[in-house]
Amino acid sequence: MSLLEVKDLKTYFRTDDGIVKAVDGVTFSVEKGKTLGIVGESGSGKSVTCLTIMGLNSKKNTITTGEAIWKGEDLLKMSSRRLRELRGNDVAMIFQDPMTSLNPVHTIGRQLSEAVLLHQDVSKKIARGRALELLKAVGIPRAERRIDDYPHQFSGGMRQRVMIAMALVNDPDLLVADEPTTALDVTTQAQILNLIDKLQDDFGSAVIMITHDLGVIAEIADDVVVMYAARVAEQAPVDNLFKRPAHPYTWGLLGSLPRLDVEVERLVQIPGSPPSLLNPPRGCRFHPRCPYVMGVCKTTEPPLLPVGDDASHLTACHLDQATKDAEAEKLLAGMMAESV
Amino acid sequence: MWACVLFIAVTLVTYVIFFIIPADPAKLVAGKNARPEDIKRAAHYIGVDKPVYQQYWIFMKRLVIHHNLGRSFSNRQNVNDIVLAAAPVTATLVFGGAIFWMLLAIPIGILSALRPRSLLDRLAMVFVLIGISAHPVWIGLIFSYFFGYRLGLTPIQGYCDVFNPPPGASCGGPVDWAYHMILPWMTFMILFAALYVRMIRANVLETLGEDYVRTARAKGAPESQVMKSHVLRNAMLPIVTMLGMDIGLALGGAVFTESIYNLHGLGQTAVLGLQTFDLPTTLGVVVFATLSIILFNLFVDLLYAVIDPRIRLA
Numbered sequence: 001m002s003l004l005e006v007k008d009l010k011t012y013f014r015t016d017d018g019i020v021k022a023v024d025g026v027t028f029s030v031e032k033g034k035t036l037g038i039v040g041e042s043g044s045g046k047s048v049t050c051l052t053i054m055g056l057n058s059k060k061n062t063i064t065t066g067e068a069i070w071k072g073e074d075l076l077k078m079s080s081r082r083l084r085e086l087r088g089n090d091v092a093m094i095f096q097d098p099m100t101s102l103n104p105v106h107t108i109g110r111q112l113s114e115a116v117l118l119h120q121d122v123s124k125k126i127a128r129g130r131a132l133e134l135l136k137a138v139g140i141p142r143a144e145r146r147i148d149d150y151p152h153q154f155s156g157g158m159r160q161r162v163m164i165a166m167a168l169v170n171d172p173d174l175l176v177a178d179e180p181t182t183a184l185d186v187t188t189q190a191q192i193l194n195l196i197d198k199l200q201d202d203f204g205s206a207v208i209m210i211t212h213d214l215g216v217i218a219e220i221a222d223d224v225v226v227m228y229a230a231r232v233a234e235q236a237p238v239d240n241l242f243k244r245p246a247h248p249y250t251w252g253l254l255g256s257l258p259r260l261d262v263e264v265e266r267l268v269q270i271p272g273s274p275p276s277l278l279n280p281p282r283g284c285r286f287h288p289r290c291p292y293v294m295g296v297c298k299t300t301e302p303p304l305l306p307v308g309d310d311a312s313h314l315t316a317c318h319l320d321q322a323t324k325d326a327e328a329e330k331l332l333a334g335m336m337a338e339s340v
Numbered sequence: 341m342w343a344c345v346l347f348i349a350v351t352l353v354t355y356v357i358f359f360i361i362p363a364d365p366a367k368l369v370a371g372k373n374a375r376p377e378d379i380k381r382a383a384h385y386i387g388v389d390k391p392v393y394q395q396y397w398i399f400m401k402r403l404v405i406h407h408n409l410g411r412s413f414s415n416r417q418n419v420n421d422i423v424l425a426a427a428p429v430t431a432t433l434v435f436g437g438a439i440f441w442m443l444l445a446i447p448i449g450i451l452s453a454l455r456p457r458s459l460l461d462r463l464a465m466v467f468v469l470i471g472i473s474a475h476p477v478w479i480g481l482i483f484s485y486f487f488g489y490r491l492g493l494t495p496i497q498g499y500c501d502v503f504n505p506p507p508g509a510s511c512g513g514p515v516d517w518a519y520h521m522i523l524p525w526m527t528f529m530i531l532f533a534a535l536y537v538r539m540i541r542a543n544v545l546e547t548l549g550e551d552y553v554r555t556a557r558a559k560g561a562p563e564s565q566v567m568k569s570h571v572l573r574n575a576m577l578p579i580v581t582m583l584g585m586d587i588g589l590a591l592g593g594a595v596f597t598e599s600i601y602n603l604h605g606l607g608q609t610a611v612l613g614l615q616t617f618d619l620p621t622t623l624g625v626v627v628f629a630t631l632s633i634i635l636f637n638l639f640v641d642l643l644y645a646v647i648d649p650r651i652r653l654a
């Protein structure tokens with residue numbers, strides 16, 4: 001059985017301008033100890049998906065339907081008390097911006113201990129010991145002294161380490177990382193990714209990694225969900241996705257990856273910008289930006305169907321399989337040729 | 341250093357303004373039917389025959405070296421005594437008022453931030469608008485008319501000493517003291533609570549949207565703990581600054597409230613001093629007010645270092 005099974009999850013926000021369908025029917029599952037990558041542009045609904053699972057959207061003006069089954073219990077229908085028990089204990093979360101995610105008026109030791117004390121019936125001293133242990137595990141130098149420092153005394157990368165320590169302090173089964181490296185500089189990004197990867201092995205947690213960076217996905221994910229405009233465009237095990245990408249949007253993402261080994265005038269981009277979720281385009285949501293657009297794309301929404309006979313690889317596109325395979329091959333051949 | 345400059349600037353301006361006013365304090369001192377030489381003698385006696393800068397110099401020297409504010413022009417009382425007699429009245433009004441307005445503003449502010457657009461929030465906003473628009477004199481008069489005169493629940497005006505009432509005083513002791521201060525406190529409460537409700541509401545709302553509040557929730561903290569240890573502490577930081585400044589400012593004289601309830605505090609003393617062209621008394625209040633503002637700002641700065649770790653290192 002999967003650790004977490006999300007079925008047809010929908011999150012709508014009521015706003016003054018109308019209903020924003022931030023997540024519109026997303027289905028995926030996370031296996032024990034595995035890493036699921038969710039990739040997509042800004043505003044594609046990746047973060048909202050996770051905040052919904054964590055129950056962190058404000059209740060007011062939010063409509064949530066679907067299921068998120070956590071070890072047999074539906075997170076979306078759970079009492080807030082039970083959800084609090086799980087949150088920070090079984091399911092923990094790391095946020096995008098470490099600069100603002102820590103409370104400026106408490107020491108990091110206190111904020112870490114708080115997480116322990118909320119879920120374990122232990123003394124403050126033991127909680128502090130556990131906090132220190134985690135700070136060492138995430139590689140904070142001189143952790144014994146720094147545990148009594150305040151967040152503003154840490155750099156961005158160090159704060160993200162503190163956030164990771166805080167998330168792992170109760171040994172969660174699932175770690176949700178919402179673009180954990182976006183706000184960091186490139187060298188720090190690699191360190192943080194390696195750290196998450198290493199800690200995942202040590203702690204045996206499953207990870208949901210939200211990112212807009214396919215490079216990150218290639219590096220640490222086992223399975224991938226590609227989201228576009230609140231829906232799933234393609235989902236597959238990571239190898240399949242990179243070997244046989246089957247959605248024009250995925251091709252676009254792959255094609256726009258910058259490469260160090262080739263000189264280019266200008267980075268390749270997907271033309272246009274993501275649609276408004278207030279009033280998404282009819283039919284396939286990607287059709288206004290899709291170079292392969294056909295008549296049917298403008299009227300009918302493509303269902304999520306297996307690619308060939310591979311049941312683990314799903315995509316929502318009207319193109320026929322032969323064309324897809326040919327295009328994917330062309331794209332990959334191009335990428336290979338460039339790198340030679 | 342900055343405080344000294346401020347202090348000199350304020351007293352100097354007061355001095356200069358006083359001498360621009362076309363009135364001769366010596367004439368008032370000498371009396372109605374005084375002959376010119378009497379006025380001259382009076383001027384010399386109270387020291388206004390010297391040039392302004394010399395007078396100011398004498399005033400500063402006396403203040404800095406002897407800690408003495410001089411004697412009143414009109415009744416020759418020592419100004420130190422006048423200010424010291426008036427200060428407790430104003431202090432009672434301001435600090436008591438501050439306690440009441442915070443007691444009222446904190447819960448209302450927080451509750452309306454937690455339920456924006458709820459009935460309570462809207463009622464609070466109505467109250468805020470009334471409190472901000474209403475003049476203290478009007479509120480004071482309404483209060484003393486209804487509670488003091490019509491209902492007879494409270495005294496209409498006056499002040500009682502807490503400790504050692506002077507012989508012959510009609511009342512005294514803590515009970516009478518508090519009883520007489522109820523209406524002035526309430527007036528102060530309405531005025532300031534309105535401002536504070538709005539500030540607290542805005543700050544709490546803003547803090548509720550902070551990332552670290554979401555982090556706290558993601559940790560599994562119950563709402564009460566999120567509020568207590570993450571939201572309030574941060575939301576109250578600017579309120580502390582505001583409170584310190586307001587108290588310092590109000591100590592300089594809550595003129596209107598004091599006048600309505602006939603409290604012989606600093607505000608009334610200053611107004612009386614101005615009406616009788618009594619420079620030393622007016623200056624005495626100004627000096628006291630300036631000092632209290634400076635001291636309270638200093639106090640707030642120090643307090644800030646304690647409650648906000650980001651300031652500590654700077």
